[in-house]
Amino acid sequence: MQLAFAPELKAFREEAADWLHERLSGPFKAVRGQTNQVDNVEERRAWEAALGEARWSVVGWPEAWGGRDASIAQQVIFAEEYARAKAPPRVGHLGVELLGPTLLAMGNEDQKARFLPDIANGRAIWCQGYSEPGAGSDLANVKTKARLEGDRYIIDGQKIWTSMGLIADWCFVVARTEPGSVGNKGLSFLMVKMDQPGVIPRPIRQMTGEAEFAEVFFDGAEALVIDRIGAEGEGWKVAMALLGFERGVSTLAQQMHFRNELDDIIVAAKANGKAQNALIRQKIAHAHAGLKIMRYNGLRMLSAGDGSDLSGAGYTYKLYWSQWHKALGELAMDVRGQEAEIGADEERFDSLTTMYLMSRSDTIYGGTDQIQRNIISERGLGMPREPRG
Numbered sequence: 001m002q003l004a005f006a007p008e009l010k011a012f013r014e015e016a017a018d019w020l021h022e023r024l025s026g027p028f029k030a031v032r033g034q035t036n037q038v039d040n041v042e043e044r045r046a047w048e049a050a051l052g053e054a055r056w057s058v059v060g061w062p063e064a065w066g067g068r069d070a071s072i073a074q075q076v077i078f079a080e081e082y083a084r085a086k087a088p089p090r091v092g093h094l095g096v097e098l099l100g101p102t103l104l105a106m107g108n109e110d111q112k113a114r115f116l117p118d119i120a121n122g123r124a125i126w127c128q129g130y131s132e133p134g135a136g137s138d139l140a141n142v143k144t145k146a147r148l149e150g151d152r153y154i155i156d157g158q159k160i161w162t163s164m165g166l167i168a169d170w171c172f173v174v175a176r177t178e179p180g181s182v183g184n185k186g187l188s189f190l191m192v193k194m195d196q197p198g199v200i201p202r203p204i205r206q207m208t209g210e211a212e213f214a215e216v217f218f219d220g221a222e223a224l225v226i227d228r229i230g231a232e233g234e235g236w237k238v239a240m241a242l243l244g245f246e247r248g249v250s251t252l253a254q255q256m257h258f259r260n261e262l263d264d265i266i267v268a269a270k271a272n273g274k275a276q277n278a279l280i281r282q283k284i285a286h287a288h289a290g291l292k293i294m295r296y297n298g299l300r301m302l303s304a305g306d307g308s309d310l311s312g313a314g315y316t317y318k319l320y321w322s323q324w325h326k327a328l329g330e331l332a333m334d335v336r337g338q339e340a341e342i343g344a345d346e347e348r349f350d351s352l353t354t355m356y357l358m359s360r361s362d363t364i365y366g367g368t369d370q371i372q373r374n375i376i377s378e379r380g381l382g383m384p385r386e387p388r389g
Contacts, residue, residue, distance in 0.1 A: 020085040048122025066120030083256030095119040095126035129173035146175035165214025187235030322362040329359035
């Protein structure tokens, strides 16, 4: 994909870069460079609204739903410029990148009309109700139950590692609606309002000192039948379709964020003299080469389709970047040395130490490396399934 040479793509890139620079140097200067997803919540909601008003929030969506009908190449360009401008992580990303595309592909017209505009305009923040204490990577083992009573479901259970769970307006929940069902049968995909009796989010404090995650308890919470995506019992099908969007265009923005982190490591190495160390220089060169490989593979993956249909090569992406980023965190500590172990203030570490601590979880969330290897062997290579005891 020769993104840089087509004149219309160059103009699109300049338009995006200019808009981002203007806003992040002016009215949204305070959020530029922020890395935590839940800092300055009101300002971050305002930023989501500004993106929506300018139709930058969901550039790949149809114009009718607040997007720009952007091509894959244009979506990649905006994602890269967003990260290059050091814009903050999207507090609306679970709605923008996961639920919204799922609604466009599988929702009915009433659901699209009721939910898509609020996602595009930043009025609704979503969280994901998948993982449970006994069902992390094994989503088919969820125990949360939802029983049908008239025109609504009554939900009881617990979800954990819920990003945005403390600030979200809505949660998409995979729950067991068929009593006695096991595995991926008898599940339904429900959209649940967070601000209601029976929904109790509790913060999970990370070792970085922050609380981007929550555990969410459902005790008689309600979800309307009209807010179920797909038929009853089709929750697994919808959930798997949603996860397909997780390996889409946002991967290129992630890579630009990685580039920013590597650049910060290089600056630190030059400042403290570690750049003179041959082993450190070799590790930096290795990280740079790995990032280039990641980019080319990401572009190849996206150029094969619309980003939602994973090819065999696409299954390797998460495994590759999680291992690479984990090594980058270790490189940051090698460069920073003992000062990296001292908090920047009373509560938090600086950005590189925080990155190192967060990178320890990269090989776990979104599917553990062990699960990813099984997926590659079974789905990508067609090998026999691992025996399930």
